[in-house]
Amino acid sequence: MTKDIAPATGRLGVLTPGMGAVATTLYAGVIATRRGLAQPIGSLTQMGHIRLGKRTDNRNPLIKDFVPLASLDDIVFGGWDPISDDSFEAARRAGVLTPEELASVAEDLGAISPMPAVFDPDWVKKLEGVDHVKTGSSKRDLANQLMADIETFKKENRLDRAVIVWCGSTEAYRPASAVHDTLAAFEKGLDDSDPEIAPSQIYAYAALRSGVPFANGAPNVTVDVPALIELATEVGLPIAGKDFKTGQTLIKTVLAPAFKARLLGVDGWFSTNILGNRDGEVLDDPDSFKSKEVSKLGVLETILQPEVYPDLYGDMYHKVRINYYPPRGDNKEGWDNIDIFGWMHHSMQIKVDFLAKDSILAAPIVLDLALFMDLATRKGQAGIQEWLSFYFKSPQVAEGLYPENDLFIQLTKLKNTLRHWMGEDLITHLGSEYYEE
Ligand SMILES: NC(=O)c1ccc[n+]([C@@H]2O[C@H](COP(=O)([O-])OP(=O)(O)OC[C@H]3O[C@@H](n4cnc5c(N)ncnc54)[C@H](O)[C@@H]3O)[C@@H](O)[C@H]2O)c1
Secondary structure (H helix, E strand, C coil): CCCCCCCCCCCEEEEEECCCHHHHHHHHHHHHHHCCCCCCCCCHHHHCECCECCHHHCECCEHHHHCCCCCHHHEEEEEECCCCCCHHHHHHHHCCCCHHHHHHCHHHHHCCCCECECCCCCCCCCCCCCCCECCCCCHHHHHHHHHHHHHHHHHHCCCCEEEEEECCCCCCCCCCCHHHCCHHHHHHHHHCCCCCCCHHHHHHHHHHHCCCCEEECCCCCCCCCHHHHHHHHHHCCEEECCCECCCHHHHHHHHHHHHHHCCCEEEEEEEEEEECCHHHHHHCCHHHHHHHHHHHHHHHHHHHCCCCCHHHHCCCEEEEEEEECHHHCCEEEEEEEEEEECHHHCEEEEEEEEEEEHHHHHHHHHHHHHHHHHHHHHCCCCEECHHHHHHECCCCCCCCCCCCCCHHHHHHHHHHHHHHHCCCCCCCCCCHHHHCC
């Protein structure tokens, strides 16, 4: 049944540009899981089941037993960072995991050191301790250096395949420009070191030219530009983005569909956050915050459709704030105040106070994306992978389409994609067959 999906034989490199809180929490969790010290909680690929056939069939395998995914034992981690700390030191600094947890994986983490990064302080302003950056004669030269890194990493670790997931800092908000219009313009831009080409785009280019799929976990546009979509399609590789959907937006995309389902109106939705990790510090810069704001604001419009329901959502006020507050470290607190209204326009309020651990929520998403991007590559998928919208705040979709932001539509889309690839019936939830004579 899996005849058109190449098997997941051999070793898979998971490379992350950015080896900070999220990436090192991912590495530590996978290493601990392999040793039986932890469970991969939050990971759909590891703990999720998928129903097949009718409800009466009792077929509900684990997803990892249904589709041919790479095994955690076959993953080799690596990446790039402009800060030279090894992953043990970076994880210790990030302060997500306890000293005991870190001690149990210290040796393995210590062995994962970053390669020098392609980094430009114009794109990420508030980053301290930068000491590990490539120099090159042009952006093309930097892309070539990254391609050489990928090649060497694959050889040294005897890898069969690799995937790249951007876990780097949020870059400044800059909408796509002329250099992003076509692949030819982009490649000329690399030769000319066009200032509009972001470091993350140099990684994405290098990945795709090296035969490696690329997913983007930050809100910067990166592969969400025509030039890189063209490249992904040309080389026949998957791309996906953007911005891991972890905390506040996850809850938003669960609550908003409930209001719409019950035709409850929304007057306003005020979301604010305090966080004190390095991500929070980077987001304290208005240019980086702008990337995040754009990504966080988009979800309500597409779910609530104010143009279709002007009486319910036409005047909704939506505001998102992120405040850097060092004492909290990675332990973010996200508050939502939602002013809703119901029958005869009576007002009601909902308050959400999510005391989240950012990287604990993000790590399993990176794992799932890495494994599903590898699966998609072996399935021969090229270009945008909308079925992975489930993981993103601001899912990349084909030009002219609005994204599906409702979490449960996204999950249905993901699972139906897997069923479809494996030759199983799609589940529509029609359910009339149970009532036929
Ligand atoms: N944790 C979450 O819940 C969450 C959710 C959505 C998005 N994200 C995004 O994931 C990314 C990582 O988050 P984090 O908490 O690990 O941040 P972090 O600051 O701990 O780590 C980011 C790392 O990226 C490195 N970096 C910056 N520019 C780079 C470049 N050009 N090349 C390679 N490395 C580079 C930094 O030195 C740093 O070590 C951020 O962009 C964040 O916005 C996180």
